[in-house]
Amino acid sequence: MALREILIIGHPMLVKKAEPVERVDADIVRLAGDMVETLHAAPGIGLAAPQVGVSKRLIVVDLSVGENKDDLIVLVNPTVLGKEGEVICEEGCLSVPDIREKVARPYRVTVSGLDLEGQTVEVDAEDLLTRVLCHEIDHLDGILFVEKLSPLKRKLIRKKLKKTAAAGKKA
Ligand code: K2U
Ligand code: ZN
Numbered sequence: 001m002a003l004r005e006i007l008i009i010g011h012p013m014l015v016k017k018a019e020p021v022e023r024v025d026a027d028i029v030r031l032a033g034d035m036v037e038t039l040h041a042a043p044g045i046g047l048a049a050p051q052v053g054v055s056k057r058l059i060v061v062d063l064s065v066g067e068n069k070d071d072l073i074v075l076v077n078p079t080v081l082g083k084e085g086e087v088i089c090e091e092g093c094l095s096v097p098d099i100r101e102k103v104a105r106p107y108r109v110t111v112s113g114l115d116l117e118g119q120t121v122e123v124d125a126e127d128l129l130t131r132v133l134c135h136e137i138d139h140l141d142g143i144l145f146v147e148k149l150s151p152l153k154r155k156l157i158r159k160k161l162k163k164t165a166a167a168g169k170k171a
Contacts, residue, residue, distance in 0.1 A: 019056055021058060036072065093145055104148070
């Protein structure tokens, strides 16, 4: 397995709709393994393939950040079957460094997808797991969590990110 580079906001792939996975083959299994390794190293609790430069509908979620193998969820071509409730909570993103903002998400969600054996799996989630699943599925549709904020907040964040980028260029 290998660590992959995590793309940062501004990269065109992060706002592109990802392609469905046609077949769960060895390449997809290797990509999933690299994403899990990259997620744990970040560290993070969720990662979508477009964040590591692959425009495919694949996500990995691990609320334990590698502490508990049973917590790892790998979903190919995930779709939301149903959702319930609404909760507003702070989010962050490995592709949007140093930004934390409150986002409204469902409280419960049922997500269907394929596992790495190509079998259909269904995940009934609530609370933080729902939030992370919805956040990652948004990534597959080219939607970053900052796009869900008010126009004023988005303007302020764009300004902050521009300043950070300019400072990075000077260093
Ligand atoms: O796409 C991502 O980068 C997912 C986030 C996990 C997350 C999803 C929804 C709501 C909150 C977090 C990363 O795996 S973790 C990003 C992060 C890192 C440090 C502190 C807070 C958030
Ligand atoms: Zn994200």
